[in-house]
Amino acid sequence: MRPIVTFPDQRLRTATERVTAFDGTLHALATDLLDTMRAAPGIGITGPHIGVMQQIVVLDLPNSPEPETYINPEIVWRSDETIRHEEGSISMPGISEQIERSAKVHVRYQDLSGTEQMVEADGLRAICLQHEIDQLNGIFWLQRLSALRRTRLIARFEKLKRSGLSS
Template sequence: MSIRPILRFPDPCLKLPAAPVVDFDESVRELATDLLDTMRAAPGVGITAPHVGVMKRLVVLELTPGEVRTYVNPVLLWSSPETQRATEGSVSMPGVTEEIERAARVRIGYRDLDGNERVEEADGFRAVCHQHEIDQLDGIFWIERLSRLKRDRVKARYDKLRRA
């Protein structure tokens, strides 16, 4: 149980796809606990193992305080044709956010920390978070979902914050 250093944009590891978790052992539980501690310290509502330089498909979400959910090897199974816009950001790019359009509803498949297969349907903010974090596991950093102009503006704002 410790707070791990978070990789900062533009670290090249943030653009790499993560490998599936194969062994559901104590090390996966420890990583999930470290991710939760790190996310809370950041602060944030979602974090992936690649955010801390561990290239495994593991996500921790805490959208409501005290309601922690852990997703191992999550994959997007279905997304609705209806979309929604939501403000997104990243623990790897603190201080900047932008609105992104994503599917309004999703169904994901994943495993729990014991390796049991699960399916979850989500809408609203939870659906946005699933898509955001699965993108990260696939090596797609959130700003890649923006137009080039908006992406350049977000990078400029972030660079300005880092220099300050």
């Protein structure tokens, strides 16, 4: 397990670098991300969540047979149809809000061996991929909200931190 970077750390708003080395270090990072995410707990995590500024996403979704790792993911198509879903971040525990995103996406990525893959995602997988790819691009999920909603959530998070209810 690695320490989780917490909001408002600037690394959560910084674009990441592409992964170029597909080696044991990358495999160890993916394992560390999975262990850290499960302990948080969460269902998605990226390199920036633990201060590693590389394009890696690990998802562990309910009803999924096993965790999924996406290296250098990019959305190559998104549907016009949208859905709303409650989102939050392990970097901002205790805070969540409804976010509107595309209902379906196609994502090109590399697996842990560097082989290019393509996935068509909908539902929770599509939401999580958009959320985590935003994170890799330096867009923290709060930036998808109106200024008023964002300000209210930040104030609520600060209150939680002061009261010790959020780590």
